[in-house]
Amino acid sequence: MLLNLNIIDLAVVKSLDLDLEQGMSVLTGETGAGKSILLTALGLALGDRADSGYVRPNCKRAEINLEFDLSDAPQAHEWLKENDLDDGQACLIRRIVSEDGRSRAYVNNRPVTLQSLQELSEKLVEIHGQHAHLTLLHAEEQRRLLDAFAKSQPLLDNLNDCCRQWQQAHRELASLKKAAADRTEREELLKYQIEELKQLDLANFNYPALLEEHSKRAHLEQILSTGQRQIDLLYENDQQSLLRMLNHSVGELNSIARFAPELTEICSLLSEAQIQIEEASLQLRRFLEAQEADPERMETLENQIGVIQNLSRKHHIAPEELPQWLEKLEDELDGISHSGERIEALETATKTLLTEYRQLAGQLSEKRKEAAGKLEHQISSMIKELGMPQGEFLVTVSPLPGEEPKPYGTDKIEFLVSANPGLPAKPLAKVASGGELSRISLAIQVTTSSDKTTPTMIFDEVDSGIGGGIAEIVGQKLRSLSRNRQVMCVTHLPQVASQAHHHLYVEKNHKTDITSSNVRKLNGEERVEEIARMLGGVHITANTLAHAKEMLFHSASGS
Template sequence: MLCYLHIRNFIIAGDIELDVQQGLTVLSGETGAGKSIILDALFLLAGGRADSSQVRHGEEKADLSATFLIKADSPAGKWLHEQDLWQDGECIVRRVITADGRSRAFINAAAVPVARLKEFGELVLQIHAQHEHQRLMRTEEHLGILDSYAQVSVELHQVRKTFRDWKVAERRFRELQQGSERDNAEQQLMMYQLEELSALNLDDGELETLEQEHQALSHAESMLQTASQVAELLNSENGDADVLGQLRGAIHDLEPQAALHPTLQSALSLLTEAQITLNEASSDLHRFANDFEWDPERFADLDKRLSAIYDVARKHQCRPEALPELKRELEAKTADFAANTEELAELESQLSALEEHYRAAATLLSNMRQEASHTLAEALAQQLHRLNMPHANIVCRVTPTPEHPSVVGFDDVELCLSANPGQPVQPLHKAASGGELSRIALAIQVVAQQTQQAPTLFFDEVDVGISGATAEEVGRLIRQLSQHSQILCITHLPQVASFGHQHWLIEKEVVNGQTLSQVKSLDVESRTQEVARLISGARVTDATLSHARDLLSAPLMH
């Protein structure tokens, strides 16, 4: 529970320190006195959004802090342990807002993100805003009311998770499906191209070998003729053409004289080497002429093979030697297509399973909602009977719409009311007046608190549109609720104010030309004066004081 609140340089508050007791604390004051300052400060300390305009004019920063007493086994205590922020059953939260709009948050002196402060705030404080009853006019709010009462957070989490998993898989499936349809023509073309390249079956380096062999065969006749002519020139029975014969004669003539002079010896050596070289050349030429086989069928096959390679290269607009690499690229792309097709099949099966899981979880949640809707309606009706709506009949309609799945299930939920006998049950926005909506909102908060048990609640003028005996019953209800939770309540009604265990008066005063909001904890006499003011306004008489004393004694009699 909240036990201490310190507000400094916030809006029109200078320095306010408040000790907060258990039970019901009532806040009252003239319109514009600054009652909402307490509410706004707690809202920020619970992780609300900060604004530089909240810093008191002329100051550099606003500094807010609150101390909560926390039980170790409470949700807040467990959260603090998980975050390694636990500190002996006491938790101090602090918020600093600077004039330039920056904000810092602390839990037990440790700096934390505002989002984490908000997580903690939701566990220790619930704020019911001044015009919260207007939310009841929107049917989308009714689902949250029922779920809060039914305590289906675990089931709702499962529905959210399965729905998101289902939709993520569905988006991926559609992307692949659209891509598959879009690329179908491209895929067919690539498959045809790959089939053509596979049929060609050209290996790396094969083209060069084929071209060399084809070139050799295409010049076979001239090569044979040339080889024969050269061989005849080197070694022929015709003396004039017998190069080797003439060379042998020259060597024979030079040998006797070579020893007589070094130059002749060198010339003989060179001629001998030339003879050896020419003999080898002659042997190679004879062997080529004798061994070379002209194969016209092989030449035709080579010509056909090369023509096919060149034709395919022209089709693909690439160099012939690049065809093997192109084939590998097409194989990789078609493998991707195949993988996408396989993933599509897997996703289709997965989608069916995810949808089945979602619908099972949503059906369970729907059944729990339908069961809780009856008890919620009965509980609300009982509270409304206490709030001077003796004939009120509440119906909580849960309409399953499986054809419209969503992240919160497939139920449409609507609270309906018949306020008077003979009137049909109708949606709240048609059946309820402003004052009735206020009472229904309060009844919802009372009923919800029976299941939620939040440590501290703040009611901001939940009694708007209510007066007379109903106002007294509202005060009694809030007092009763304060037996289980600490409650702070801003009110303008003396009947509600009289039920408080503690009463704070918010006033404005001018100090050194500056307007300041002050909070005073009232004793018995000053409290009587304030309740009397709430009864009659500025003119307090003995009669209104007597009435105030009667109102203040009423809680003691119950």
């Protein structure tokens, strides 16, 4: 159960630290006092999307902290262990929203993703919004509620997995069969292209080396003439070679080095330069002597480069990518060559998966039909208590048209209601008024929640459109739901509020420039006054106070 809710700088809440208890708690207050922001805080802490609008003005960030006792949440405890987030019987959830809209989430002081937070939250808290009666009109919601009541989620997961595998195999099979129509033409083209590429000897392919050799041979005359001139300049010219002039310089400096020893190192450096120039000249001569014009090799290179460039343009790739392109074409050809075997395997797989799917769908249909009978009986009984004495609630499970597998099975689920005897049952949207729909929605929520394991349940004004004696019954139902779990309810109805074990009051504070809201737990006298306010509005009389006391007395004595 939820032990503590702590909020810092979230919208109209500057600071709030609220301890919560087992049983039924109601949250009341004047319209606009800030009741909704508490549910917003819970939603954010449990994984709702965040944005900068949640941060209180002039603040850097908003923070929400939740503390849970896991003694009544074994599924959540197990999830924490599986995800290495376990910290005994306690669970701390923290959500921080920055002024730029970014958010961070922590479980037991360790960072988690939003998806992980949502997975954990589903095992801790269940929130029923004030617009639940509107979503009840959607076929998807009706199917979800029936499946939740039937506890068919494991079967649904298996069915969904089978459906996904069938869809994947079916798509691949359809693609291969479509491709088979022009497979022969494509196969011939691939064979031709592969043979064309193989003529390049791509196993020893080195396009940059070919370009380098071609460039060298194309400039061979310039290489030979320039190289010979440099040999003459460096070494072979008897009168003006660099080596001859360097020899003269070394001799002259050596003659004066005996008078200036500091010149000895300079002479050594120049002597080393003599050796380097002579060695470089000899290497350059050997290089030039090794060069030989080869018109045939030049023609071969030009042909090779021309073929490579033509093929790269043809396939719209760089020349260096031709070896990888050949591998891709060979893989495609191999796939086409073996596509017949793959088609046969996929046809077998789709038939097997379809058979498995139909078996699972049949089991799910039976489970739904069995649960439908129980659900319609329980809800029919409850809506009679909620002011529809002639009301009958029906759940139909009928086959959907079409043979193709669907993730949710082969059934059409529809909720029907007959408000008056003798009239045929019709879909909710066509029969129920706003008030009737609210009662039916509440009956469904209470019925489908009664045997769930979620330790904390929150109802946000789900009693809207209800009043009088019916509201008292609604309060009793919510109170009975809290016998083995924690129930929190936001309400405007005194009949519901008086049924709670604990009463929380939301009030606004206008003492500062920025409005803030606060929540406090009401004691006995304060609770009487709040119930009286809800009963009588602005002017509270002695009779109103007496009525409030009586309501609280009867709810306490009836528990």
